Amino acid sequence: MTGGREAAMGTTLSGECDAAFRDVEAVFAELFDDPGSGPPEVGAAVAVVHEGRPVVDLWGGAADAAGRPWERDTIVCVFSCTKAMAALSAHRLADRGLLDYDAPVARYWPEFAQGGKGDVTVRQLMSNQAGLPALRNPMPPGAVFDHRAVADALAAEEPFWEPGTAHGYHTLTYGNLVGEVVRRIDGRDLGAFFDAEIARPLGAEFLIGVAPEHDAHVAELVHAPGTRPGAAVDPMTLTTLDPFLLEPPLANSRPWRAAQIAAANGHGNARALARIYGALAQGGAVDGVTLLSPSTITLATEPQVRGPDRTIPDVVTEYALGFFTSGSDLARGYGPRAFGHGGAYGSLGLADPETGIGFGFVFNQCVEALSLGRAERLLEAVARALG
Numbered sequence: 103m104t105g106g107r108e109a110a111m112g113t114t115l116s117g118e119c120d121a122a123f124r125d126v127e128a129v130f131a132e133l134f135d136d137p138g139s140g141p142p143e144v145g146a147a148v149a150v151v152h153e154g155r156p157v158v159d160l161w162g163g164a165a166d167a168a169g170r171p172w173e174r175d176t177i178v179c180v181f182s183c184t185k186a187m188a189a190l191s192a193h194r195l196a197d198r199g200l201l202d203y204d205a206p207v208a209r210y211w212p213e214f215a216q217g218g219k220g221d222v223t224v225r226q227l228m229s230n231q232a233g234l235p236a237l238r239n240p241m242p243p244g245a246v247f248d249h250r251a252v253a254d255a256l257a258a259e260e261p262f263w264e265p266g267t268a269h270g271y272h273t274l275t276y277g278n279l280v281g282e283v284v285r286r287i288d289g290r291d292l293g294a295f296f297d298a299e300i301a302r303p304l305g306a307e308f309l310i311g312v313a314p315e316h317d318a319h320v321a322e323l324v325h326a327p328g329t330r331p332g333a334a335v336d337p338m339t340l341t342t343l344d345p346f347l348l349e350p351p352l353a354n355s356r357p358w359r360a361a362q363i364a365a366a367n368g369h370g371n372a373r374a375l376a377r378i379y380g381a382l383a384q385g386g387a388v389d390g391v392t393l394l395s396p397s398t399i400t401l402a403t404e405p406q407v408r409g410p411d412r413t414i415p416d417v418v419t420e421y422a423l424g425f426f427t428s429g430s431d432l433a434r435g436y437g438p439r440a441f442g443h444g445g446a447y448g449s450l451g452l453a454d455p456e457t458g459i460g461f462g463f464v465f466n467q468c469v470e471a472l473s474l475g476r477a478e479r480l481l482e483a484v485a486r487a488l489g
Contacts, residue, residue, distance in 0.1 A: 189424020270412025277364025380460025
């Protein structure tokens with residue numbers, strides 16, 4: 103244990119940290135006092151797995167504005183970190199020979215062929231090339247919480263650009279698209295598939311769809327001081343999908359938690375992200391549990407596209423099949439072979455096969471939409487620990 107180390111402003115950190123990684127603990131403590139950019143953390147957790155062994159598992163601060171302590175089992179919405187979990191589910195099917203990346207999506211989901219999309223491949227879908235980042239026509243109130251209603255609308259939609267000719271971040275639709283392919287092949291909704299195939303076998307506390315009995319363990323998201331509702335998300339990125347979905351109070355609501363919006367509403371902790379990515383970093387297996395074969399990991403993490411993003415202004419992105427890779431502006435701190443996915447406001451899960459590192463960082467304060475500096479500082483501390 104850390105011995106209840108206190109940050110300068112009195113935040114007590116709990117958990118465990120290997121002696122060789124004390125610099126990570128020191129940087130994490132600083133985030134509650136002097137993060138360098140933006141306000142101090144309210145509540146947060148960081149975890150690192152090295153060659154399958156947990157070496158950092160720290161948490162601290164408050165799980166809500168009233169000061170409820172952040173506990174070992176606290177989970178929090180990690181927004182787009184969920185996209186990689188959706189992709190990982192699809193890769194499980196590919197690993198079994200049930201999904202072909204170069205097959206038309208319509209082979210598995212016939213209705214998807216509408217709107218001139220009959221030739222769109224799974225590879226294009228999983229690398230943000232399908233041209234379906236949003237819907238042109240508004241959906242009825244509350245429909246965004248209904249995965250199948252959104253999937254049906256996306257199946258009928260025409261692409262915003264010719265698939266395969268450009269790429270653009272599918273902010274809220276990615277999980278519906280990939281999740282529906284998984285459902286059509288396997289029969290289970292993505293949340294059930296992920297829980298049974300990945301989370302429970304690994305003992306990873308990560309949920310896509312949170313039942314009410316877990317609410318006591320969910321950290322509530324809070325606005326950073328000085329921010330205003332709606333400031334963090336560009337509505338043009340979402341077109342007709344509500345930008346207020348990605349911030350409190352809507353992202354604290356029971357409908358948001360219960361839904362399976364597998365691009366944006368997964369709830370987990372840093373330990374879960376580090377464990378999942380730690381398995382991927384060392385060939386796909388840990389403690390006798392195999393997530394993916396090494397050959398599938400290679401296919402899943404090979405960069406597919408790089409260049410200006412069609413939906414995130416002034417950003418160059420590089421996508422593999424469901425992961426950011428090191429050539430992306432949104433992948434600062436990644437090693438040359440590392441892959442992972444961040445979430446709104448700066449949460450991050452990452453695997454680095456070169457060093458055998460699995461990394462997770464989560465928190466509950468909504469700061470700038472693309473606030474990468476805190477995770478980057480923690481990754482720099484991990485690199486120093488490895489020498």
